[in-house]
Amino acid sequence: MADELLTVAEMGRADRAAMAAGVPGTVLMERAGAAVAAAALARWSPRPVAVLCGPGNNGGDGFVAARLLAERGWPVRLALLGEVGALRGDAAWAASGWTAAPERPVERLETGVLDGAGLVIDALFGAGLSRPLTGPAADLVMEVGRRGLPVLAVDVPSGVRGDDGAVLGCAPRADLTVTFHRRKPAHVLLPGRLLCGEVVLADIGIPDGVVEAIAPRTWENGPRLWGARYPWPRPEGHKYSRGHALVSGGAVMTGAARLAARAALRAGAGLVTIAVPPETVTLYALSLPSAIVLPAPDGAAFEALLDDPRRNAVLLGPGAGAGEALATRVLAALARDRSGVLDADVFTSFAGGLEPLALRLHDRWVLTPHDGEFDRLFGPLPGSRLDRARAAARACGAVVLLKGADTVVAHPDGRATVTTNAPPDLATAGSGDVLAGLIVGLLAQGMDGFDAACAGAWLHGEAGSTVGPGLIAEDLPEALPAVLRRLKAGADA
Ligand SMILES: NC(=O)C1=CN([C@@H]2O[C@H](COP(=O)(O)OP(=O)(O)OC[C@H]3O[C@@H](n4cnc5c(N)ncnc54)[C@H](OP(=O)(O)O)[C@@H]3O)[C@@H](O)[C@H]2O)[C@@H](O)CC1
Ligand SMILES: Nc1ncnc2c1ncn2[C@@H]1O[C@H](COP(=O)(O)OP(=O)(O)O)[C@@H](O)[C@H]1O
Ligand SMILES: [K+]
Numbered sequence: 272m273a274d275e276l277l278t279v280a281e282m283g284r285a286d287r288a289a290m291a292a293g294v295p296g297t298v299l300m301e302r303a304g305a306a307v308a309a310a311a312l313a314r315w316s317p318r319p320v321a322v323l324c325g326p327g328n329n330g331g332d333g334f335v336a337a338r339l340l341a342e343r344g345w346p347v348r349l350a351l352l353g354e355v356g357a358l359r360g361d362a363a364w365a366a367s368g369w370t371a372a373p374e375r376p377v378e379r380l381e382t383g384v385l386d387g388a389g390l391v392i393d394a395l396f397g398a399g400l401s402r403p404l405t406g407p408a409a410d411l412v413m414e415v416g417r418r419g420l421p422v423l424a425v426d427v428p429s430g431v432r433g434d435d436g437a438v439l440g441c442a443p444r445a446d447l448t449v450t451f452h453r454r455k456p457a458h459v460l461l462p463g464r465l466l467c468g469e470v471v472l473a474d475i476g477i478p479d480g481v482v483e484a485i486a487p488r489t490w491e492n493g494p495r496l497w498g499a500r501y502p503w504p505r506p507e508g509h510k511y512s513r514g515h516a517l518v519s520g521g522a523v524m525t526g527a528a529r530l531a532a533r534a535a536l537r538a539g540a541g542l543v544t545i546a547v548p549p550e551t552v553t554l555y556a557l558s559l560p561s562a563i564v565l566p567a568p569d570g571a572a573f574e575a576l577l578d579d580p581r582r583n584a585v586l587l588g589p590g591a592g593a594g595e596a597l598a599t600r601v602l603a604a605l606a607r608d609r610s611g612v613l614d615a616d617v618f619t620s621f622a623g624g625l626e627p628l629a630l631r632l633h634d635r636w637v638l639t640p641h642d643g644e645f646d647r648l649f650g651p652l653p654g655s656r657l658d659r660a661r662a663a664a665r666a667c668g669a670v671v672l673l674k675g676a677d678t679v680v681a682h683p684d685g686r687a688t689v690t691t692n693a694p695p696d697l698a699t700a701g702s703g704d705v706l707a708g709l710i711v712g713l714l715a716q717g718m719d720g721f722d723a724a725c726a727g728a729w730l731h732g733e734a735g736s737t738v739g740p741g742l743i744a745e746d747l748p749e750a751l752p753a754v755l756r757r758l759k760a761g762a763d764a
Pocket of ligand 1: 303328331332397400402405408451
């Protein structure tokens with residue numbers, strides 16, 4: 272499946288470009304409806320179907336699918352929101368194909384149309400959803416849920432907004448969603464993703480060059496985006512050529528930096544130094560035999576460690592304790608030519624204002640806030656998670672990774688990805704520290720900020736899925752070798 276995600280506006284441009292290139296809208300609609308019918312035939316045994324059509328082109332796709340399923344002998348009932356006479360353009364053409372047979376009435380959109388149905392095709396609203404569902408459309412959607420009927424959604428479950436996956440009013444929980452040409456953000460962002468069920472992407476004959484001309488800026492995260500630049504060890508390499516990560520460790524919450532350091536090593540950093548309060552050296556050293564544990568009694572000692580340019584990537588925040596001392600270390604790291612990750616307590620330390628960071632950050636730095644930390648640093652920004660992460664990246668000049676079940680990585684230049692492979696088992700203490708460690712380990716090996724953030728988020732999700740239920744954060748670095756072996760074998764390309 273293609274990785275690009277098109278906004279509703281970009282999809283509209285793709286449709287228009289296809290028509291300008293000589294593919295009529297009716298042909299696109301016939302192919303869309305045929306893809307819906309084919310998906311129903313492939314997934315379900317023949318059964319009575321209720322096709323719910325809306326007043327626009329999403330409804331048009333429904334008319335086509337209804338006709339094709341009826342031609343295959345399925346018992347089909349079709350109900351329309353509004354009057355047939357009010358349909359326009361391609362949808363009017365599609366409706367005429369259904370009504371051409373006198374035994375195929377167009378029913379009013381009332382719950383009775385569901386009686387006897389073994390499948391619902393939801394073709395009420397797609398790209399054109401403009402307001403919350405109310406009235407008969409909302410009644411039908413609620414009733415479909417109450418009856419527990421299987422649902423095949425056309426383009427998106429009606430009520431789910433294409434650009435951000437938000438639910439306007441209500442939306443059915445689909446078993447299968449058939450979308451066209453490219454997926455939309457709603458298919459990967461929550462809650463939309465959870466309402467789509469399985470997503471089938473259908474080719475409706477929009478020419479190949481159209482996507483290149485649109486140059487979309489959003490992708491589903493996966494190895495196809497960054498795998499070619501993954502920093503695999505080279506035969507002639509040695510530990511000094513694989514980067515040296517410097518992790519700042521705290522006095523009390525020592526687990527966070529230890530988890531991060533171990534993840535950085537597993538990600539392939541040649542060396543990891545962990546700078547810790549002197550009284551904790553033994554504790555850190557005993558649990559991290561492969562890391563270099565050095566005492567850093569104060570900020571000056573930490574800066575002395577930073578001064579060695581071989582320590583090329585820095586992680587600050589996990590378990591550090593928020594405050595002036597951490598803020599000073601962050602600014603010291605940013606004053607040098609390094610890459611790095613800012614996480615956890617850093618966001619609280621700069622909650623008073625972004626300026627000191629924004630003045631010094633660049634795109635070899637990655638910020639990894641969860642929603643609460645994000646709001647603390649950037650304020651409550653409007654829009655979807657994609658919008659907010661993009662705005663934050665633009666505001667601070669660094670790569671922003673907004674954590675969650677649908678983690679977004681955004682670059683200041685507007686590129687963004689959504690990560691979809693993370694299981695809910697990752698919602699456990701310390702899991703974010705591992706993510707930060709993975710990213711700093713990749714940065715140390717020379718990956719750029721956007722690639723390292725995307726690769727780190729994806730590896731984190733894969734590692735989480737490999738372990739599954741019962742996962743604790745310590746498991747994640749240990750799951751990495753198997754994930755990397757599969758990645759290297761090209762199994763996920
Ligand atoms: N373009 C193409 O070539 C192709 C497009 N394709 C298909 O077209 C779909 C997009 O079609 P579309 O643009 O006509 O929008 P659609 O989703 O049918 O809704 C618009 C209508 O719904 C109405 N309406 C909206 N919200 C409402 C609400 N809450 N409650 C009540 N009414 C509401 C809205 O009314 P208005 O806002 O104008 O008042 C308008 O009448 C796309 O998802 C795909 O399935 C495929 O065939 C492939 C080729
Ligand atoms: N429901 C979920 N599904 C998938 N991943 C999740 C979910 N909840 C949290 N995560 C992931 O788990 C990690 C938690 O990080 P964080 O909130 O910083 O926790 P901690 O500070 O305890 O390490 C993030 O990578 C986040 O994306
Ligand atoms: K729909």
